[in-house]
Amino acid sequence: MSLRITLLGTGTFALxxxxxxxxxxxxxxxxxxxxxDRTGRGHHRHVNQVKVLAEEFNIPVFQPERVNTIESLGxxxxxxxxxxxxxxxxxxxxxxxxxxxxxxxxNLHGSLLPRHRGAAPVQYAIWKGDEQTGVTxxxxxxxxxxxxxxxxxxxxxxxxxxxxxxxxxLADLSAELTLSVVHQLDLATAVFEPQDVSQVTLAPKxxxxxxxxxxxxxxxQVECQVRAMQPWPKAVTWLHSAGRKPIRCILPQVEVGAExxxxxxGRIALEDGNLVVSCGSGHVNVLKIQPEGKAAMEARDFANxxxxxxxxxxxxxx
RNA sequence: CGCGGGGUGGAGCAGCCUGGUAGCUCGCAAGGCUCAUAACCUUGAGGUCGGCGGUUCAAAUCCGUCCCCCGCAA
Numbered sequence: 001m002s003l004r005i006t007l008l009g010t011g012t013f014a015l016x017x018x019x020x021x022x023x024x025x026x027x028x029x030x031x032x033x034x035x036x037d038r039t040g041r042g043h044h045r046h047v048n049q050v051k052v053l054a055e056e057f058n059i060p061v062f063q064p065e066r067v068n069t070i071e072s073l074g075x076x077x078x079x080x081x082x083x084x085x086x087x088x089x090x091x092x093x094x095x096x097x098x099x100x101x102x103x104x105x106x107n108l109h110g111s112l113l114p115r116h117r118g119a120a121p122v123q124y125a126i127w128k129g130d131e132q133t134g135v136t137x138x139x140x141x142x143x144x145x146x147x148x149x150x151x152x153x154x155x156x157x158x159x160x161x162x163x164x165x166x167x168x169x170l171a172d173l174s175a176e177l178t179l180s181v182v183h184q185l186d187l188a189t190a191v192f193e194p195q196d197v198s199q200v201t202l203a204p205k206x207x208x209x210x211x212x213x214x215x216x217x218x219x220x221q222v223e224c225q226v227r228a229m230q231p232w233p234k235a236v237t238w239l240h241s242a243g244r245k246p247i248r249c250i251l252p253q254v255e256v257g258a259e260x261x262x263x264x265x266g267r268i269a270l271e272d273g274n275l276v277v278s279c280g281s282g283h284v285n286v287l288k289i290q291p292e293g294k295a296a297m298e299a300r301d302f303a304n305x306x307x308x309x310x311x312x313x314x315x316x317x318x
Numbered sequence: 319c320g321c322g323g324g325g326u327g328g329a330g331c332a333g334c335c336u337g338g339u340a341g342c343u344c345g346c347a348a349g350g351c352u353c354a355u356a357a358c359c360u361u362g363a364g365g366u367c368g369g370c371g372g373u374u375c376a377a378a379u380c381c382g383u384c385c386c387c388c389g390c391a392a
Binding site: 307 | 322323324329330331342343344387388390392
């Protein structure tokens with residue numbers, strides 16, 4: 001027995017599971033649906049990696065601007081898929097859409113549902129300081145990330161792990177999970193476990209502003225936020241110093257320092273070459289910093305070149 | 319042809335507008351001081367000022383062009 005599978009996905013999160021299915025001899029991938037190409041800096045167009053992957057295996061690719069239109073639905077219906085495997089696709093799927101595959105549409109989600117339902121589960125797991133996370137595969141229902149779960153794999157979040165790094169690890173686990181679940185669907189042995197509604201938390205799409213650091217948070221919260229926002233949208237703060245306009249700075253990496261006496265939040269001190277910033281509770285050492293228009297640099301180099309005064313502090317844009 | 323910042327000894331920056339001796343904070347090396355040092359003092363090495371072309375008596379600086387890095391926007 002072999003299933004006909006259609007892939008829907010866009011981000012790097014989708015690549016490992018999609019590749020696993022494409023390389024599998026057990027099933028047949030009959031099509032791939034992904035977001036239209038987007039433009040990048042300058043004139044350059046971002047290469048859609050899912051498209052490249054699908055073309056590598058000579059699979060037909062669809063890139064509808066809106067996936068729920070009559071035309072789009074018709075095109076996908078013609079593939080006569082048994083299963084849709086969805087990962088980081090980026091568009092809401094309407095009921096008529098979900099009705100197309102014989103066995104249903106299944107989504108790969110980057111957290112242990114029902115925790116962190118929404119667009120940014122990986123970032124939220126780190127942001128909220130979770131020790132454990134994982135990937136969950138569930139059957140898609142019209143309501144957001146609410147369908148019955150058919151499999152999950154757990155993993156511990158590493159102390160220094162960023163969203164980007166965790167995302168790659170979860171993507172690899174997704175590949176494993178997908179093969180397992182699809183196999184069970186084929187044999188009709190899959191177990192559908194409803195989500196415990198009382199445990200639901202939300203992980204809405206990360207906005208640019210979510211990267212802005214609020215220095216009245218605890219040092220631990222700031223450090224989690226920095227890792228959660230890496231590599232996007234990146235943790236951001238502004239360097240304020242007397243007589244100069246604030247410099248927007250990205251903080252790619254910080255570490256939590258020892259507890260210390262209370263200082264005004266955002267205050268910067270130089271201690272033994274470290275850039276120490278006071279938080280609402282405790283302080284963090286800034287390890288790397290990237291002023292606007294510049295490449296990332298060691299905090300020590302930044303302090304050397306930018307002539308930090310005693311009054312210098314980090315804060316909001318104004 | 320989306321907008322903008324940047325390229326100056328090993329690192330980070332100033333100098334450029336208003337052409338005329340290569341500067342600052344560090345790092346590195348040697349020596350000194352000290353019970354001691356990621357402290358302090360002295361000395362030293364290390365630069366085709368991103369590339370090419372132009373203007374000029376003279377270009378890091380002005381003009382043209384190309385290459386590379388980065389932020390924003392999407």
